[in-house]
Amino acid sequence: MSDDATVHLRTEQLSAMYGKFSAIKNVxxxxxxxxxxxxxxxxGCGKSTFLRTLNRLHEMTPGAWITGTVELDGQDVYAPAVSxxxxxxxxxxxxxxxxxxxxxxIFDNVAAGLRIHRKLPxxxxxxxxxxxxxxxxxxxxxxxxxxxxxxxxxxxQQQRLCLARTIAPEPEVIxxxxxxxxxxxxxxxxxxxxxxxxxxxxxxxxxxxxxxQAARVSDTTSFFYLGDMVEHGPTKTMFTRxxxxxxxxxxxxxxx
Amino acid sequence: xxxxxITAVIVAVLPLFLILGSLVVKGASSLSxxxxxxxxxxxGEDGGGVRHAIVGTLLIVxxxxxxxxxxxxxxGIYTTEFRGTRLATITRFVxxxxxxxxxxxxxxxxxxxxxxxxxHFSALAGSAALAVLMLPMVMRTTEELLxxxxxxxxEAALALGYSRWRTSLTIVLRTALPGIVTGVLLxxxxxxxxxxxxxxTALGSQFLSYNVDRPMAALPLMVxxxxxxxxxxxxxxxxxxxxxxxxxVLVLSVIARVVTRQRFGRNV
Numbered sequence: 001m002s003d004d005a006t007v008h009l010r011t012e013q014l015s016a017m018y019g020k021f022s023a024i025k026n027v028x029x030x031x032x033x034x035x036x037x038x039x040x041x042x043x044g045c046g047k048s049t050f051l052r053t054l055n056r057l058h059e060m061t062p063g064a065w066i067t068g069t070v071e072l073d074g075q076d077v078y079a080p081a082v083s084x085x086x087x088x089x090x091x092x093x094x095x096x097x098x099x100x101x102x103x104x105x106i107f108d109n110v111a112a113g114l115r116i117h118r119k120l121p122x123x124x125x126x127x128x129x130x131x132x133x134x135x136x137x138x139x140x141x142x143x144x145x146x147x148x149x150x151x152x153x154x155x156x157q158q159q160r161l162c163l164a165r166t167i168a169p170e171p172e173v174i175x176x177x178x179x180x181x182x183x184x185x186x187x188x189x190x191x192x193x194x195x196x197x198x199x200x201x202x203x204x205x206x207x208x209x210x211x212x213q214a215a216r217v218s219d220t221t222s223f224f225y226l227g228d229m230v231e232h233g234p235t236k237t238m239f240t241r242x243x244x245x246x247x248x249x250x251x252x253x254x255x256x
Numbered sequence: 257x258x259x260x261x262i263t264a265v266i267v268a269v270l271p272l273f274l275i276l277g278s279l280v281v282k283g284a285s286s287l288s289x290x291x292x293x294x295x296x297x298x299x300g301e302d303g304g305g306v307r308h309a310i311v312g313t314l315l316i317v318x319x320x321x322x323x324x325x326x327x328x329x330x331x332g333i334y335t336t337e338f339r340g341t342r343l344a345t346i347t348r349f350v351x352x353x354x355x356x357x358x359x360x361x362x363x364x365x366x367x368x369x370x371x372x373x374x375x376h377f378s379a380l381a382g383s384a385a386l387a388v389l390m391l392p393m394v395m396r397t398t399e400e401l402l403x404x405x406x407x408x409x410x411e412a413a414l415a416l417g418y419s420r421w422r423t424s425l426t427i428v429l430r431t432a433l434p435g436i437v438t439g440v441l442l443x444x445x446x447x448x449x450x451x452x453x454x455x456x457t458a459l460g461s462q463f464l465s466y467n468v469d470r471p472m473a474a475l476p477l478m479v480x481x482x483x484x485x486x487x488x489x490x491x492x493x494x495x496x497x498x499x500x501x502x503x504x505v506l507v508l509s510v511i512a513r514v515v516t517r518q519r520f521g522r523n524v
Contacts, residue, residue, distance in 0.1 A: 057415055062340060089417040099412035103430045113416040165416065 008033040008203045009054065009091075009173055014068035016049050016058055023049040026068070027229040029222060031173075036195055036204045038218035038235065040211060042250065045224040047207045051175050054205065055091040056084040072173070089117060092166035093175040097182050098158030100150035100165075107146040109161055113169040128168055136164035137194055156187025163194065167202070174198065176206040180213065192217050211251055215239050223247045276502070283499035286492045292500075295464045299487050306497050308464040312379065312473040313504075316458055317448045319383035319468065324390030324447075325440055331391070332398025332436075337424055348399070351392035362388050363453035371457060379465075379472035382458030386447045393446065397439030401432040438512040445508035449501060451476035475501040 009031040016024045024046035031037050039047040052058040053066055056077065070077045077087050092113075100109050110129045114120060120128070129146075133139040138160040142153070150161055159179060166174060176195075180188040195204060195217045208214050214221055215235060222232040223244070231238065231247045242248040249255055294305030331351070335344040366385035371377055405428045413423040429436075454460070459471040460481055475497055482494035 055415060057411060060411070060414060085417050085419055088415055093412075093415035095408055095412060095415075097406075097408055099406075099408050101409065101413070101427055101431070103427075103433075112413075116417055116419075116422065162412070169417070 006032040008073065009205075010071045011050075011053070012069045012071070014050070014053060014066060014070060016046070016053050016066045017064065018061065019063045022227055024053075024224070024229070025227045029229060029232060031203055031205060032220075033203050034199055034201075035219040036199050036206060036217050038214035038221045039205065039207045039224060040209075040214050040221060040250070041224035041230075042255065043209070044226075046227040047222075047224045048177055050224065050229075051093075051177055051205060051207050054173070054175055055088050055093055057088075057093065059084070089113075089169055090171050091173040091175060092169070092171035093177065094159070094162050094166050094179050096178040098155055098162055100153070100158050100161050102149070102151050104150060105147045106142050106150050106153070106161060109150045110164050110168050113165060117169065129164075132164040132168040133161075135167060135194075135198070136160045137190060138164055154187075156183050156190065159183060159187065159191060160194070163191070167198070171202065173203045173205065176204065178207050178209060181209065188213070211239075211253075223250060225250070279495065279499040279502060282492075283495035283497075286496040287499065291496060296462050296493075299489065304489070304493060306473075306475065306478060306493065306500065308461065309473040309475045309478040309497060310500070311464060311466070312458070312461070312477075313448060313475045313501075315466070315468060316379050316382045316454070316472060316474055317386065317444060319380070320386035320390055320447060321440075321444055323383070324387040324443075325394055327387075328391045328394025328443075329398045329436065329440075331395040332402060333424060333429065335395070335399050336402040336428075337420075348396075351395050354388070354392040355396065358452075359385075359389055359450050360452035360455075363455060363457055366453065367456045374469075377457060377459035377471040379458050379468040379470065382454045382472070382474065383468070385453035385457050386450060389450065389453060390443050390447050393443040394440055397443070398432075398436050401435040401439065402428055404435070405431045434516055438516045441508050441512035441515070445505045445512075448508070449476055449505055451480050455480075475504070 007030045011027055011029050014024065014027045014029075015022055027050060039050060041047050049058060054070055054077075058064050058066065066078065072087070072090065075082070077091075101112060104112065107126075107129055110132050111125055114125060114128060130139060130143075133142065138157060141157060142161075145152075150158065153161060159182075163179075180191050183191065192213065195206070198204060199219075206214075206218065218235045220233065221235045221238045223230045223238070223242075223246070225246055231242060231244045233243075238247065239251055242251060290303050291305045292310065293307055294303060295308045296306075297304040331347060335347050338344045363385050366381050366388065370381035370384050374381070409431065410423055410428055413427040414420070418427065454474055454477050458474055458477065460477040461471045461473045463473075465472050479494050479498045479501065482490040482497065485491070485494075
């Protein structure tokens with residue numbers, strides 16, 4: 001599917017369980033660097049669970065566990081020596097609903113991830129915050145009110161703030177869990193445009209319900225159904241000549 | 257139907273206004289600066305005050321809060337963080353039972369444990385009883401408010417590389433704090449008016465005292481003693497003391513509301 005040297009993140013026979021229930025079964029996938037990967041499928045197909053295994057957020061749910069492996073740059077992220085906290089610094093995540101920290105200012109929200117790992121001089125911190133907000137296309141809208149509460153922003157702005165907060169510590173991978181599901185069309189468009197720009201610096205994995213979105217933003221697409229990864233390939237091929245009849249049925253809107 | 261509901265509302269709030277009204281009518285006349293700054297005088301003389309009881313209530317409730325608030329909040333954090341574990345479930349059950357325990361029973365308990373052990377009544381014993389009453393209230397409030405913080409916020413912090421404890425304290429607890437402060441103030445107001453747990457612990461006193469190892473006056477105790485006493489003057493003082501007590505409780509409740517409103521008002 002892709003040259004091994006450019007593969008950044010991969011899963012091997014990965015299954016994710018909640019107690020006895022398998023949310024995903026034996027998924028083997030490869031994510032090359034600096035590409036956007038879309039995970040599509042009907043609700044409950046396990047795509048979000050799959051995403052959450054990549055930064056080990058899955059295991060925070062009581063009763064959740066996995067078999068198989070997830071490798072980032074050739075290292076098993078579930079190895080005992082790997083701390084999930086360090087991993088999550090390298091693999092950032094943005095959620096479906098905007099999650100700004102309500103007690104923090106806009107500035108502090110963006111700085112939150114930077115502050116936990118090391119103490120930066122004030123000027124350097126301010127520079128990174130500004131750069132992150134610019135990359136999230138939010139700087140011009142908030143530069144005059146950095147000290148005000150993040151709750152005052154609109155939903156779309158909050159989501160871009162979360163994006164800025166995620167990229168501020170310079171992760172390698174960004175996971176997006178239906179990042180535009182709660183946004184209006186304008187907000188959605190801005191996030192989609194951003195993905196094109198951000199993939200030059202990050203490997204992006206996005207879960208989406210919106211097939212047009214997957215077609216617009218992604219380079220490769222994986223179709224999940226009932227916990228199985230049914231089909232994976234370049235987005236263009238998937239949407240024009242799907243191999244699996246289930247994939248075809250889903251993308252043509254016959255179910256899901 | 258609407259008429260029935262309006263009647264029900266009126267019946268529900270009527271007692272509060274009747275109580276306030278009668279307290280003002282019967283108590284306001286004896287209120288004066290001297291009432292707050294003086295201590296009691298022998299029966300028959302004019303101008304006795306309740307300074308000793310106000311000081312006593314502040315000390316007893318203050319000491320109880322010093323123990324009850326941090327312990328209650330810590331326990332609330334524990335039962336939220338370790339939800340589903342055996343210890344958390346038992347703790348929650350015990351707190352609920354304790355919440356429903358009549359306050360006089362808690363008073364008897366403090367009498368057995370503190371007063372009998374020490375061999376004398378003391379303000380400390382009263383504080384111990386009030387702290388026991390306060391603990392489950394603060395704990396359950398803390399727990400409920402922490403649970404109101406969306407799980408997505410917790411996950412966002414974890415996904416950013418926050419450790420579990422840092423997430424709990426700097427994100428979840430911090431977000432729930434205004435509500436918790438309100439809950440704490442309401443529970444302080446609640447125990448400030450408790451009489452039964454103090455009857456055989458702090459006991460009450462006619463003198464201004466700062467020695468917490470000795471019996472001490474408190475507003476509700478004073479109301480009880482004076483209202484049931486034989487002298488007309490005492491009855492008047494009891495009414496005024498009751499008015500002061502209810503004002504203190506009302507002010508605490510209002511502060512609690514304002515704290516909450518400010519917090520959320522700024523956010524919207």
